Amino acid sequence: MDTFQILLxxxxxxxxxxxxxxxxxxxxCPYLGVSGRIxxxxxxxxxxxxxxxxSGMLTWMIDHWILRTLGLEVMQYVCFILVIAGAVxxxxxxxxxxxxxxxxSFGIFLPLITTNCAILxxxxxxxxxxxxNLLEAVVLSAGAGLGFTLAICIMAGIRxxxxxxxxxxxxxxxxxxxxTAGLLxxxxxxxxxxxx
Amino acid sequence: MxxxxxxxxxxxxxxxxxxxxxxxTLFAIVLLIASIKLKVVVDEKITQVHESLPNxxxxxxxxxxxGAYAKAVVSDPELLGACAPGGAETSEAIxxxxxxxxxxxxxxxxxxxxxxxxxxxRTSYAEYAGIETCTAANAxxxxxxxxxxxxxxxxxxxACRFDAITITDGLSTIDYEKxxxxxxxxxxxxxxxxxxxxxxxxxxxxxxxSSRENGKTTRSMCKTGCIGCGLCxxxxxxxxxxxxLAKLDxxxxxxxxxxxxxTEKCPTGVIVYRGKSAPAPRAAGQKPxxxx
Numbered sequence: 001m002d003t004f005q006i007l008l009x010x011x012x013x014x015x016x017x018x019x020x021x022x023x024x025x026x027x028x029c030p031y032l033g034v035s036g037r038i039x040x041x042x043x044x045x046x047x048x049x050x051x052x053x054x055s056g057m058l059t060w061m062i063d064h065w066i067l068r069t070l071g072l073e074v075m076q077y078v079c080f081i082l083v084i085a086g087a088v089x090x091x092x093x094x095x096x097x098x099x100x101x102x103x104x105s106f107g108i109f110l111p112l113i114t115t116n117c118a119i120l121x122x123x124x125x126x127x128x129x130x131x132x133n134l135l136e137a138v139v140l141s142a143g144a145g146l147g148f149t150l151a152i153c154i155m156a157g158i159r160x161x162x163x164x165x166x167x168x169x170x171x172x173x174x175x176x177x178x179x180t181a182g183l184l185x186x187x188x189x190x191x192x193x194x195x196x
Numbered sequence: 197m198x199x200x201x202x203x204x205x206x207x208x209x210x211x212x213x214x215x216x217x218x219x220x221t222l223f224a225i226v227l228l229i230a231s232i233k234l235k236v237v238v239d240e241k242i243t244q245v246h247e248s249l250p251n252x253x254x255x256x257x258x259x260x261x262x263g264a265y266a267k268a269v270v271s272d273p274e275l276l277g278a279c280a281p282g283g284a285e286t287s288e289a290i291x292x293x294x295x296x297x298x299x300x301x302x303x304x305x306x307x308x309x310x311x312x313x314x315x316x317x318r319t320s321y322a323e324y325a326g327i328e329t330c331t332a333a334n335a336x337x338x339x340x341x342x343x344x345x346x347x348x349x350x351x352x353x354x355a356c357r358f359d360a361i362t363i364t365d366g367l368s369t370i371d372y373e374k375x376x377x378x379x380x381x382x383x384x385x386x387x388x389x390x391x392x393x394x395x396x397x398x399x400x401x402x403x404x405x406s407s408r409e410n411g412k413t414t415r416s417m418c419k420t421g422c423i424g425c426g427l428c429x430x431x432x433x434x435x436x437x438x439x440x441l442a443k444l445d446x447x448x449x450x451x452x453x454x455x456x457x458x459t460e461k462c463p464t465g466v467i468v469y470r471g472k473s474a475p476a477p478r479a480a481g482q483k484p485x486x487x488x
Contacts, residue, residue, distance in 0.1 A: 062219065070211050079219060086223040093227075093234040100236075 007139045014143035020118045021151035022188040027118030031152055032177055034109050041156035043102045044109065045149025047091050049142065052119045054087045055080070056141025059123040060134060080123045081114075088114045118148055154184060241270050241293055248289040249282060254357055256280040256378035270294065280305060281358075281376035303396040305377045307370055308470050310389050311346040312404030312477065315366035317419040318342060329354075334386040341417035344406040346389055352381035372472045393446055399471030401444060401455060403428075408439045415464075422466045428458035442467070 020026045027048070034044040059080045067075055092110055095103045103110065113119065122144045131137050158180050167176050246266035253261035257278035259268055269275045273296055277287045283304050290296075319341040326336055330351040333339040339347055348366035360374035361381060368390075370381075382390040389406055403422055407414045411423030424440030432454035436443050459467045468477040 066215060066219075070215060072212050072215060075212050075215065078216065082216075082219060082223060086227060089227050090230055093230055096236050097234040 003135075007136060010136060011139050011143040014140050015147040015150065016188070017191045017194050019147040019151060019188060020121060020144055021148055022185045023192070024118075024121060026121040027116050027148055028181075029112065030109050030116060031148075031155060032174075032181065034106070035152050035155040035159055035177075038153060038156045038160060040102075040105055041152045042149065043099070044106065045145070045152050047095065047106075047110065048113060048116065048118070048148050049145025051084065051087045051091055051113055051116075052122055052145040052148070053138065053142045054090075055084045055119055056122055056126060056144070057134070057138050058083045058087070060126060060131070060137035063127060064132070064134075076124075076127065077120075080120055084119050084123070085114045118144065151184075155181065158184070239270060242266050244293045245270055245290050248286060248293065249279060250286065250376075252281055252357065252376075254281055254376070254378040254380065256376075256380070280378045283377075303394045305379070305392045306372060306375055306395045306400075306471075307377070307379065307382050307390045308393045308400065308402045309346060309368050309370060310391060310402065310404060310406045311344070311367065312466060312468055313342070313345050313367065313418050313420050314364070315348065318345065318366070319417045331386045342407060342414075342421065344387060344389075344408065345418065345421075347387070351384045351386065352390060355380040355384040370470070372470070395471065396446075396449060397451070397471070399469045399474045400446075400449070401451060401459065401467060402470050403435075403442045403444060403466055404468045404477075405441065405466045408441050410440050414440070420464050420466055423464060425463060427461050427463065428467060431455070431458040431461070 014020075018024070021028070021031050030044055030048070035041045059076075062079050062083065063073075063076060067073055067079065088111065091113070092103075095106070095110065122141060126137050126140060131140065159177065162176065162180065171179070243266075246263055249262040249266060251262050255261070257265045257275070257280070259265040265275070265279065269278070269290060273294060276290055276294075276296065279286050279290075282289075320339070321341060322338045324333060324336065324339045326332055326339075328349050330347050330349045333347050333349055337343075346367050348363050348368065350361070350363045350368065352368050353361045353363060357378070357380065358374050358376050360371045360376075362369050362371065368381075377392070379392050382388075382392050387406070393400060393402070404420070405414075405418075405422035407418065407421045409417070409421075411425060414421035414423050422440075422442050424437055424442065426437040426442070428435035428442050429437040432452070434445055434448050434450070434455060435458060436445055465477060469475055
């Protein structure tokens with residue numbers, strides 16, 4: 001029960017309280033770029049969730065079982081990027097095969113998941129927080145992905161409704177999007193410090 | 197000393213190299229398997245068509261880019277010939293790939309600016325000091341007297357992807373050597389001055405005016421506007437004069453003696469040639485050279 005509690009707390013922490021987008025400001029590029037429509041945002045969230053879960057798990061395994069036993073911690077960044085790039089390629093091929101329309105609408109943002117700092121950030125955070133349990137690492141990575149999906153979907157929902165709002169001329173487009181993102185972050189700051 | 201350093205470096209570096217190499221190989225194998233399992237068969241024709249397109253992604257065909265058009269034209273041959281920059285050559289190439297017969301490719305469509313007044317020819321009541329785009333200026337009644345003519349702020353120039361438009365003395369001028377006929381300028385012009393015309397010949401006649409004001413008003417606003425006198429329509433039925441404005445019927449277009457006479461007789465010299473090697477028009481407002 002105790003381990004379950006830790007996992008649950010960790011999960012909630014990374015989804016809501018330490019959300020990568022809202023509190024660490026990571027992964028802003030797709031967060032603003034693909035949040036025009038809810039369905040696309042959800043697709044992007046799913047792709048990121050998959051990549052981050054896979055790469056979080058793989059990087060933990062590589063880090064703990066290979067790099068640390070060989071004393072090669074300096075190689076972390078390179079290995080992590082390698083894993084992420086591989087996972088993104090996998091997702092890209094899968095999407096192209098089974099969801100061609102989603103693949104088209106993502107455009108450049110799909111390969112850009114590779115350089116999505118939320119993913120590399122999460123892998124490094126797992127390392128930084130000293131997570132020494134594979135299960136915990138997997139739960140945290142999945143939670144990070146879900147947190148990103150949550151953030152981007154909320155943003156897309158707001159932006160869809162914003163289209164009908166009477167936005168002042170000078171704030172149309174990017175400015176109002178950034179203001180929305182800022183307000184959203186403020187709202188999520190209410191959770192700050194509840195766990196961890 | 198240095199040698200031993202290098203040896204030491206090598207000593208500590210090789211495990212890193214081997215690790216990276218083996219990890220890389222592992223991922224490569226996984227991706228290789230995935231790429232075989234998840235292979236998407238792309239129609240060879242689409243690739244070929246895409247290669248034969250000009251690849252400028254201008255959007256004249258109505259699709260997002262050349263890739264999208266290639267995909268569409270393979271599944272729907274009706275769309276053949278929609279590529280304006282490619283023109284007849286591209287259509288033929290695509291038809292060859294798709295095993296289609298094309299019957300007589302139409303003449304290329306090119307834009308014509310239906311105004312020939314330079315800044316000096318126009319009357320303005322006040323100096324316009326607003327935002328310098330045609331769209332903004334068009335909302336202001338004071339920009340110039342003529343509500344129909346070119347304002348020369350260059351919205352079309354900004355829309356042109358091929359650097360084919362220049363503003364000379366306040367008049368948008370098209371360089372037909374560079375123009376591909378994508379139609380971006382025609383869509384942009386807030387006064388709908390630019391029309392797409394099938395160029396059946398290298399140089400086409402046009403009435404360089406869009407003013408539908410009556411003759412007196414037009415004269416007061418512009419030295420070279422069409423006053424709707426109808427002299428040209430009396431010469432040949434290629435010219436149609438209605439609403440105080442002469443127009444060319446491009447379906448019947450065929451320059452002959454009658455059109456030449458009409459051009460010469462035009463009291464304001466507003467009938468001009470536009471095209472790759474168009475002869476210079478008569479000076480604005482100059483009296484007809486030949487009087488019969």
